[in-house]
Amino acid sequence: xxxxGGGRLEVRITSADVGxxxxxxxxxxxxxxxxxxxxxxGVLTSWDNSVLLITRKSGDSVRIAESTLVAGKIAPAAPARxxxxxxxxxxxxxxxxxxxxxxxxxxxxxxTLRASDGFTRRANSVLPLGDPGLPVADALTHVRAxxxxxxxxxxxxxxTGAEGTQELLCAALDRHGWRREVSAEVRIxxxxxxxxxDADVSAVRLSRTVDDSWLRRYQRFGEPGPAVRSVLxxxxxxxxxxxxxxxxxxxxxxxxxxxxxxxxxMAVEVDPEQRRRGLxxxxxxxxxxxxxxxxxxxxxxxxxxxxxxxxALYDGMGFAPHHHYHHYRWAxx
Numbered sequence: 008x009x010x011x012g013g014g015r016l017e018v019r020i021t022s023a024d025v026g027x028x029x030x031x032x033x034x035x036x037x038x039x040x041x042x043x044x045x046x047x048x049g050v051l052t053s054w055d056n057s058v059l060l061i062t063r064k065s066g067d068s069v070r071i072a073e074s075t076l077v078a079g080k081i082a083p084a085a086p087a088r089x090x091x092x093x094x095x096x097x098x099x100x101x102x103x104x105x106x107x108x109x110x111x112x113x114x115x116x117x118x119t120l121r122a123s124d125g126f127t128r129r130a131n132s133v134l135p136l137g138d139p140g141l142p143v144a145d146a147l148t149h150v151r152a153x154x155x156x157x158x159x160x161x162x163x164x165x166x167t168g169a170e171g172t173q174e175l176l177c178a179a180l181d182r183h184g185w186r187r188e189v190s191a192e193v194r195i196x197x198x199x200x201x202x203x204x205d206a207d208v209s210a211v212r213l214s215r216t217v218d219d220s221w222l223r224r225y226q227r228f229g230e231p232g233p234a235v236r237s238v239l240x241x242x243x244x245x246x247x248x249x250x251x252x253x254x255x256x257x258x259x260x261x262x263x264x265x266x267x268x269x270x271x272x273m274a275v276e277v278d279p280e281q282r283r284r285g286l287x288x289x290x291x292x293x294x295x296x297x298x299x300x301x302x303x304x305x306x307x308x309x310x311x312x313x314x315x316x317x318x319a320l321y322d323g324m325g326f327a328p329h330h331h332y333h334h335y336r337w338a339x340x
Contacts, residue, residue: 196321
């Protein structure tokens with residue numbers, strides 16, 4: 008990382024640069040043995056009381072005392088993707104939201120409040136794609152009251168790590184007492200290579216409806232209520248895949264929502280005793296071929312950062328991270 012200007016280190020950022028992507032070097036006791044400095048790259052989300060807050064792509068933040076800075080500059084935007092589809096954050100955020108529609112929703116300016124009887128955070132959280140039409144503190148008060156009236160915890164879904172994401176909102180939520188509870192990656196890929204995979208799809212069954220057998224393999228709820236079926240069957244063009252197993256529980260399942268050029272993959276699950284047999288690949292390939300027949304050309308999915316097995320599978324299919332998303336929960340006193 009190059010900071011020098013005319014042969015010397017310079018701090019070329021100020022508090023006026025809040026909201027911009029920056030690179031800084033600072034003195035820290037946590038530097039590697041024998042080193043004096045640590046570097047940080049991310050969005051400058053605040054500079055108050057002589058302390059900088061920088062939010063990295065992953066959503067993690069680092070606080071840096073102004074007195075420890077030895078260099079700093081505005082960082083160039085992340086390089087353009089070299090493979091796969093191009094996508095802006097707003098386009099992708101709206102496509103992912105349409106694939107997991109809530110039972111109930113209400114607009115607050117350009118924010119959308121979503122509720123589905125507690126089934127998944129995505130369907131029971133605020134999607135804040137713009138201005139709420141109120142000061143943030145007032146908007147958050149409204150959000151808390153809305154979820155309290157439904158006897159649900161208050162969640163807000165945010166994103167970091169791409170142009171136009173919500174690092175500043177994440178910092179504001181932290182200041183107002185909200186705490187990040189879970190994070191995941193949104194990944195994208197070209198769809199055709201997935202459909203071209205050498206996978207055995209002969210046993211994969213595709214259906215427009217979700218049946219009791221499919222639900223027995225799905226692991227995200229207890230007894231399936233109306234909200235579960237409502238969310239799972241929502242979206243522009245929804246397909247369910249299953250591979251028969253022993254008894255009444257499929258060996259593998261998956262879900263795909265086709266929406267214009269996008270195909271979103273969700274709920275890909277395999278019987279633990281039948282993993283590493285290519286069943287997840289077969290499910291993904293069959294769904295991809297169906298989406299290609301409907302005119303889609305790009306794919307997206309969401310994967311938790313600690314799911315190493317799934318990450319390795321998706322790496323092999325050409326999926327690359329686009330941004331990270333996070334759920335912040337109101338930390339009640």
